[in-house]
Amino acid sequence: SILFYLAEKFGHFLPKEITQRTQVLNWLFWQVGSAPYLGGGFGHFYAYAPEKLEYPIDRFAMETKRQLDVLDQQLAKHSYIAGEKYSIADMAIFPWYGMLAKGKLYNAAEFLSVSQYQNVVRWADQLLERTPVRKGRLVNRTWGQENQQLKERHHASDFDAINLDFA
Structure with missing residues (x-):
């Protein structure tokens, strides 16, 4: 909610036009519902759990890959998550999925084959610039x-x- 508040207060990174605004908010809320599977699910069982259990690792890895595919398809059509302008959706999604795509999260890039999500990698590179x-x-x-x-x-x-x- 802090991203939304600051975007509203300062008038940046959240479009005023209703269709574009809705896209940004849809993706912002997507992150809120999706990132727990990446961090709390995959990240925990893959990187932090004291015992490496195959089922939860595989289950959350498949969900993480599905989410990466959703992002990759969206980014195949747009420069940024919600369109052609950097927004609070990019700000919210990047720390989880951008860092994962760059191999800087959970040391799991090879395991998840993140390089196959070329549009996510391109977007992450673009944001890191x-x-x-x-x-x-x-x-x-x-x-x-x-x-x-x-x-x-x-x-x-x-x-x-x-x-x-x-x-």
């Missing part, structure tokens, strides 16, 4: 090399000493 996205990935980062951390953010200049190339 955006300086604001790279900056956003650093906020409250307390791990990694010192020049890749931003433990607190209080001013735009806080990013000046950070290497954005890795993000």
